[in-house]
Amino acid sequence: MSINCIRALIEKAAVACPDKVAVIDGSKKLTYADLFRKVNQIARYLSELALPSGSRIGIYSHKSSEQIIAMLALLSTEYIFVPISRLLKPEQVEHIINDCGMTCIITDKSKIKSIDEIKFSGKVVTYEASERDIVSFEEIYKCCSDAFTCNIGDYKNAAITYSFGLTGFPRGIVITHRNLIDSARVASNYLELKESDVISGTLPFILDYGLNQLFCSIYNHATLALHSLVLPSDFFNHLINDGVTVLPLMPPHITQMFESDPKRIPNAKLLANVRIVTSSGGKITPKMIADIEERYPSAKFYSMHGLTEAFRSTYLDPAQLKIRPNSIGKPIPGVEIHVINEQGLECQPREIGELIHRGGYIYKGYWKSKEDTQKRYKSIAILDKVVNLEGDLTDEIVVASGDFVYRDEEGYLYFVSRKDDMIKVSGFRISPYEIESVVHDKLPLIAQCAVFSIENEKTEEEIVMVYSAAREISKNEIVFELKKHLPNHMIPSIILHKEKLPQTSPSEAKIDKEVLKKMVMELR
Template sequence: MSINCIRALIEKAALVCPDKIAVIDGAKKLSYGELSKKVNQVARYFSELELPSGSRIGIYSHKSYEQIIAVLAVLSTEHIFVPISRLLKAEQVEHIIKDCGISCIVTDKNKIKNIDAIDYNGKIMTYEASERDIVSFEEIYKCCSDVYTCNIGDYKNAAITYSFGLTGFPRGIVMTHRNLIDSARVVSNYLELKEEDVISGTLPFILDYGLNQLFVSIYHHATLALHSLVLPADFFNHLINDKVTVLPVMPPHITQMFDDSSRIPNAKLLQNVRIVTSSGGKITPKMIQDIEVHFKKAKFYSMHGLTEAFRSTYLDPAQLKIRPNSIGKPIPGVEIHVINEQGLECAPREIGELIHRGGYIYKGYWKSKEDTQKRYKSVDILKNIVNLEGDLTDEIVVASGDFVYRDEEGYLYFVSRKDDMIKVSGFRISPYEIESVVYDKLPSVAQCAVFSIENEKTEEEIVMVYGALREIPKNEILFELKKHLPNHMIPSIIVYKEKLPQTSPSEVKIDKEALRKEVLELR
């Protein structure tokens, strides 16, 4: 078995610290020894199903220590783990099942009826025993041996995660065992994680950011404390009661945490938290201030990742107040180039496409050669910049589709997605630039989405949709924006919604396509 796989970490933890608490799930606690035993039992059962090597096993359930066991059990076999958000609708679940040909689904009792609704013909397993003739983890623990060995190659496919694009249906990205352990290793390195850390498991185990919390915990023999972020008061109780020291979140979670000031505990009760990380969206000045005020001893890491690679950059906490809009510099093991249309490295402040070279690159899109070829390129696209000795051009890099620029000190700034750029009267406009001004100058705005609709006179018309506790007078918004943006960047349509839609219930990306349709219907 390769040392570069999560399975090797499980075996080492069970050997070195069997009594150390691995997982906290409310009142339940599981040691590394207990976790290893249960993982072995479930993995052994998977191996006895006689599924072909590389079969896809879906996990469609609530967050719990049983879900962790299921994830680690699949990763201990030659099969491929496919997380399915419990919040997805039946047709979205059916799309994932059919898209990657899932042979077996692990679920909880409450989700069986959802699986029945899509007429699934594969194998089904549940955590708890049910009235139906379905094998449960409870039965496996009673009957299956915990003696299990495996031989996993780090180059083999380990997981397929699905995220939503513009099509309305999610696309799968393929990760190897090496990808998973490399991402755990690099995050552990630059965050300086420790064995005594308690990491908050608030993020769902459906995308790489959430899954990474599980893997870095095992990597360091730390503790993962599970929690579902529903009510801010419960969330703060989780941080205090579980003695959380590392808090990974996404930007909307930060807003949600501090929405109701009456529920925020005294900062002294939150002094255990030494690290806060955020990825997947824009960090606003208010978010930075709230973290600084309430987590007084915490370092705040803002990070930028890609769908096609685990992570590209992070901003050193010491730079957060100096350049809050920066996405930072490359993480260890990554080389970032910003190239223009001529394939040359951009000068400082010149906007170009971010090219990710080096580690943490995933294998590509599942059953989508076109999408894979669009993003995964030969290193030859950097031939004008790097020395390709011996014509070695079989190395793969990621052409991210992100427009960025560097400042004079090498710090990177996100401008826009390639497909999101707006054209108005000959100007190319970044929605992100307008959104940044809104967040910075209108702190009462909790969510903001800027996009365009067609306009015969100006090519495109700029639309701003925002979410806030109350509607802000349009003149007040325009007055503020005109102080900081040129006239061609001022939205002509401004729409208030109490809450903006997401691309899916399990992701925190604002669904601009849904908003665009709403605006067009109102015209």
């Protein structure tokens, strides 16, 4: 077995610190010895199913210690695990099952009805025993031996994670065992994680950022404390009661955390244990920075930028957060970032170009989608005007991210827009992100906003802004503020208020601009 796989980490932790608490799940605690024993039992049972090597097995359930065991058991076999958000609709789950050819699903009792609804014909395994003729973890623990060995190569496919694109149905990205261990190693390195850390398992285990919570915990022999972010009061109890020291979040979670009555937010002294807060997957606003600084006085705040096609590209050193709050930072260790213009040349400072990711942490590609893979995964030859390739093999793969960014004079990177999101008005190319940034910075009453375009015969495209806020704000008030900071051609002509903005998937916490665009078109 390769040392560069998660299985090797579990074995090592079970030997090095068997009595250390590995997982906190409410009142339930599992030591590394407990975890290893249960993982072996489930892995042994799954291997005895005698499915072909590389078979896709889904995990479709609520967050729990059993879900952790299921993931680690699958990563101990030659099967590929496919996390499925429990919040997805039946047709979306069915799409994932059919797209990857899933042969088995591990679930909890509450999801059996949903699986029946989509008429899944493969094998089903549940955590809890039920009246149905379905094998459960409870039965496996009673009957299966914990003697299990495996021989996994780090180059083998480990997981397929699905995220939403513009089509409305999620696309799968293939991740190897080496990818998972590398991402745990590099994040642990630049975050300076420790064995004494308690990492909050707040993010869902369906994408790499959420999965990395678990793998970083095992890599450092630390503790993972599970929690589902529902109410701010519950969330703060989790931080205090579980003694959380490392808190991974997404920007919408930071907003939700401080939406409740300020009197219900604990005194900063009670949150002093938190020494690291991380955020990825969206823009950090000045209010978020101020709230984190006020309530988490001991914490370093890391803003990070990742890609669908690679684990992570950049992070901003916490010391730079107030100096350049809008920056996505500099490359993480082991990564080389180039900003390329249309001529294939490296962009000058402040010149906007496409972010090209070279080096480590690049995933394998899109599952059964040659077109998507070829669009993003390119030969190193695209950098032939930038780097000296003499003697190099041009079969090295880099990621053409589709992200428009620029560097400042000190080399710090700034996100501008996704390539596909750019708006063209009267000959001007406009980034929705730039408008959204001004809204976040200058209109604090607005909780969230989405900027996009619809077709307009006179100006090519018409800029639309939809926002959520506690109350509707006068359009004139919004326009007046925006005109202080933006040229006239960047001012939205349509501004709409909604109590809540739709998300592509509740677990991904990304605003669904396609739904909003459809809504605007229906209003015209």
